[in-house]
Amino acid sequence: xxxxxxRGTDKIISVYWFVILFIVAAAIxxxxxxxxxxxxxxxxxxxxxxxxxxxxxxxQGGEIKDGVINEEGKLELTNENILSKCHLDFNVEDFKDxxxxxxxxxxxxxxxxxxxxxxxxxxKFVNDTIAGNMNxxxxxxxxxxxxxxxxxxxxxxxxxENPYIIKxxxxxxxTEKNV
Amino acid sequence: xxxxxxxxxxxxxxxMVATIAIVVILVISVLIVSIGPFxxxxxxxxxxSDLLITKSFTGYLLTDDVxxxxxxxxxxPRDPKVxxxxxxxxxxxxxxxxxxxxxxxxxxxxxxVDSTCKFGSGCVVSQIPFGERNKRNLVGKRFFYxxxxxxxxxxxxxxxxxxx
Numbered sequence: 001x002x003x004x005x006x007r008g009t010d011k012i013i014s015v016y017w018f019v020i021l022f023i024v025a026a027a028i029x030x031x032x033x034x035x036x037x038x039x040x041x042x043x044x045x046x047x048x049x050x051x052x053x054x055x056x057x058x059x060q061g062g063e064i065k066d067g068v069i070n071e072e073g074k075l076e077l078t079n080e081n082i083l084s085k086c087h088l089d090f091n092v093e094d095f096k097d098x099x100x101x102x103x104x105x106x107x108x109x110x111x112x113x114x115x116x117x118x119x120x121x122x123x124k125f126v127n128d129t130i131a132g133n134m135n136x137x138x139x140x141x142x143x144x145x146x147x148x149x150x151x152x153x154x155x156x157x158x159x160x161e162n163p164y165i166i167k168x169x170x171x172x173x174x175t176e177k178n179v
Numbered sequence: 180x181x182x183x184x185x186x187x188x189x190x191x192x193x194x195m196v197a198t199i200a201i202v203v204i205l206v207i208s209v210l211i212v213s214i215g216p217f218x219x220x221x222x223x224x225x226x227x228s229d230l231l232i233t234k235s236f237t238g239y240l241l242t243d244d245v246x247x248x249x250x251x252x253x254x255x256p257r258d259p260k261v262x263x264x265x266x267x268x269x270x271x272x273x274x275x276x277x278x279x280x281x282x283x284x285x286x287x288x289x290x291x292v293d294s295t296c297k298f299g300s301g302c303v304v305s306q307i308p309f310g311e312r313n314k315r316n317l318v319g320k321r322f323f324y325x326x327x328x329x330x331x332x333x334x335x336x337x338x339x340x341x342x343x
Contacts, residue, residue: 016194016198023201023202030209031208039220040220041220041222042222044221044223052230055230059234061237062236062241115269115270115273120274120277155234156235156238156274156278158241165277
């Protein structure tokens, strides 16, 4: 009688252990899925990388690179050739409608450096150079993770010993994979 | 018989308490993960270098006679009150705060530092009056640091800190 009782208790304890084991395993799996399932938003980093690539393409050692501005003072980088000259590729993976709608945009503005202006920006030196999906600009003043990420940076550079501020605005959409 | 029953009740209570403890710990962990800070994960670069700041810093040093003035101050007295040349100083005050939009900047420091001395305001040979050179400002995720050696004993340093 006693032996039978003990066997019954052992069985109940085994079932209990399996239930507990299952609950613990399920909770760990759930936590891992929640933790690793959420995407990292890397768009700001991507936008900064694009800005760095453009800045490197335009200037070196604090001065504008040869071939960026010609003898007549005109910008050699045009909307048509900037992607190839700066080794940028806006092709993206075939995901949702990304192929139809470009996911990147940037614009470069050259301003004369004006020490009296609070933002240091004087008159525009040359026309803007732009590339990518211009519509993305519309979302820059919107706040929220579902909108494209806009990053704007300035840097100081010398063009034939004259000081300029170059303003680069970079926008990355890719909302579906980052939010 | 009684003793046996007491022992059985005691054992059951122990198991129940243990089960409740396990369930409570799991529920708390799951709740923390579900509502915790992992939901909106932003990836930001770490490190203390920033290409655009370095480019601007180099551009600044190449402007007019800034580099000549900075480089030739070998005999600078060890006095923080001694400033860089006024024109160079004004230029720096105009350049560096505009690299980031105003509300993003937390701290800027630019000056010449005695490299033979340990960290502290006493090491400052000369500085732009943005603020004090303070170790407290060299912590955090978003500060950028650049320096250029001037001679064996000194270097020019730029620190820019962005609000986190």
